Amino acid sequence: MQLLEERIIRDGVVREGNILKVDSFVNHQIDVAFIAQLAREFKRLYAGEEITKILTIEASGIGIACIVALEFGVPVVFAKKTMTVNIANDVYTSKVESFTHKRTYDIIVSKDFLKPEDKVLIIDDFLAMGSALHGLIQLIRDAGATIVGAGIVIEKAYQEGGQLIRDMGVRVESLARIRSMDSGHIEFAH
Amino acid sequence: MQLLEERIIRDGVVREGNILKVDSFVNHQIDVAFIAQLAREFKRLYAGEEITKILTIEASGIGIACIVALEFGVPVVFAKKTMTVNIANDVYTSKVESFTHKRTYDIIVSKDFLKPEDKVLIIDDFLAMGSALHGLIQLIRDAGATIVGAGIVIEKAYQEGGQLIRDMGVRVESLARIRSMDSGHIEFAH
Numbered sequence: 340m341q342l343l344e345e346r347i348i349r350d351g352v353v354r355e356g357n358i359l360k361v362d363s364f365v366n367h368q369i370d371v372a373f374i375a376q377l378a379r380e381f382k383r384l385y386a387g388e389e390i391t392k393i394l395t396i397e398a399s400g401i402g403i404a405c406i407v408a409l410e411f412g413v414p415v416v417f418a419k420k421t422m423t424v425n426i427a428n429d430v431y432t433s434k435v436e437s438f439t440h441k442r443t444y445d446i447i448v449s450k451d452f453l454k455p456e457d458k459v460l461i462i463d464d465f466l467a468m469g470s471a472l473h474g475l476i477q478l479i480r481d482a483g484a485t486i487v488g489a490g491i492v493i494e495k496a497y498q499e500g501g502q503l504i505r506d507m508g509v510r511v512e513s514l515a516r517i518r519s520m521d522s523g524h525i526e527f528a529h
Numbered sequence: 530m531q532l533l534e535e536r537i538i539r540d541g542v543v544r545e546g547n548i549l550k551v552d553s554f555v556n557h558q559i560d561v562a563f564i565a566q567l568a569r570e571f572k573r574l575y576a577g578e579e580i581t582k583i584l585t586i587e588a589s590g591i592g593i594a595c596i597v598a599l600e601f602g603v604p605v606v607f608a609k610k611t612m613t614v615n616i617a618n619d620v621y622t623s624k625v626e627s628f629t630h631k632r633t634y635d636i637i638v639s640k641d642f643l644k645p646e647d648k649v650l651i652i653d654d655f656l657a658m659g660s661a662l663h664g665l666i667q668l669i670r671d672a673g674a675t676i677v678g679a680g681i682v683i684e685k686a687y688q689e690g691g692q693l694i695r696d697m698g699v700r701v702e703s704l705a706r707i708r709s710m711d712s713g714h715i716e717f718a719h
Contacts, residue, residue: 368642369591369605371598398587401559402595402605408561409599415559415592452558 340380340514344527346373347493347515353523357495358439365492366399366464374403377514378410381462381490384512385411388487390460392416394453394479396435396446396471403492404462411460416453418446418475433477436470448478455483466491466513469500476509488512496528530570530704534717536563537683537705543713547685548629555682556589556654564593567704568600571652571680574702575601578677580650582606584643584669586625586636586661593682594652601650606643608636608665623667626660638668645673656681656703659690666699678702686718 352360364370390411395404396418408415420435421444430447437444453459461475472489479486488510494501496516504511518528542550554560580601585594586608598605610625611634620637627634643649651665662679669676678700684691686706694701708718 362639363641364604367606367609367639369595369598369607371595371605372602374595375599398591398607398609401588401591402607405559405561405564405592405595406599408559409565409596412562414554415561416557417559417588417592419557419588449552449557451553 343515353520369402374406378407381407382410389458390487391458393462394459395462400463407462418448420444420446431478431481433474435474438468446474453482453484457484458487459484460487461489464492466494466500467498469503472504533705543710559592564596568597571597572600579648580677581648583652584649585652590653597652608638610634610636621668621671623664625664628658636664643672643674647674648677649674650677651679654682656684656690657688659693662694
């Protein structure tokens with residue numbers, strides 16, 4: 340999506356360790372009018388699909404997911420991160436590995452808010468190794484709900500997550516796919 | 530706000546220890562169309578005020594703040610919680626005590642996203658002891674920005690936070706104010 344690529348070039352900051360900071364418009368400050376434009380693009384990409392719920396993961400996915408959900412006219416559910424293993428039987432749980440923070444945590448979602456009849460679109464800001472997305476897919480499968488696909492703002496296409504998830508048969512639509520960020524220069528894959 | 534009070538009566542669950550769960554429409558599942566109606570009420574209450582930014586705190590404030598921000602046509606900034614004292618000089622920090630989780634944590638916001646010329650509306654889901662709100666006010670003051678006021682979805686009016694913050698001279702608008710929840714029966718203050 341050209342609009343997003345231009346914004347990443349203009350306002351994104353590449354940091355050491357292959358880190359792309361988009362803090363000024365995606366995940367610390369949120370340019371909601373801009374995100375609403377991305378939401379309309381997700382709506383166009385998933386036109387004709389029946390969607391009953393948007394699923395995301397706290398914290399930085401929540402704002403984007405809510406704006407996308409307004410566009411689709413459905414509720415959001417966000418999976419909560421927890422450091423303690425949750426053995427309550429009223430939640431679905433799975434595990435997510437954070438490569439940035441070098442730790443594994445559990446994510447949970449209440450069984451009340453993910454039902455077998457739900458048709459779920461996953462929304463998240465980043466896709467790199469695919470661990471968060473994989474954890475969310477697991478929750479949907481445990482609920483017996485249908486995975487319509489995933490809508491990602493920025494995919495690091497040089498990391499394996501995107502391919503891994505697509506190989507599982509899950510549709511992934513990423514609005515910007517980064518091919519490389521060597522020496523701070525961002526190149527996109529089309 | 531009658532619409533909200535009716536929804537709380539219908540879908541809220543009172544748990545032991547004075548806990549009100551509104552997980553089905555505010556802070557686990559988010560009924561975004563409903564929150565958009567609350568956003569319009571905040572817009573009406575703060576009509577005539579110049580607002581350049583919405584400030585909230587992760588995680589459960591983010592979704593509501595983004596929907597409110599769309600209504601006001603301004604960006605959101607969310608303060609991040611951190612367990613480690615952050616001494617970086619590119620962020621403002623303050624402390625928030627969580628009475629639910631019985632611990633204190635630091636919250637931070639980048640100096641890039643809170644400027645002296647900003648006129649800030651704080652948005653959050655709950656106001657009880659007022660610790661989160663107090664921490665956010667501190668960040669705005671440290672930035673030299675203007676506090677226009679706070680917009681709260683649910684205030685526990687029998688706890689001291691609301692009075693404390695109003696006594697600081699900060700305008701607080703709560704869409705539902707709970708006077709008591711004794712024996713699971715919710716009474717509102719008007």
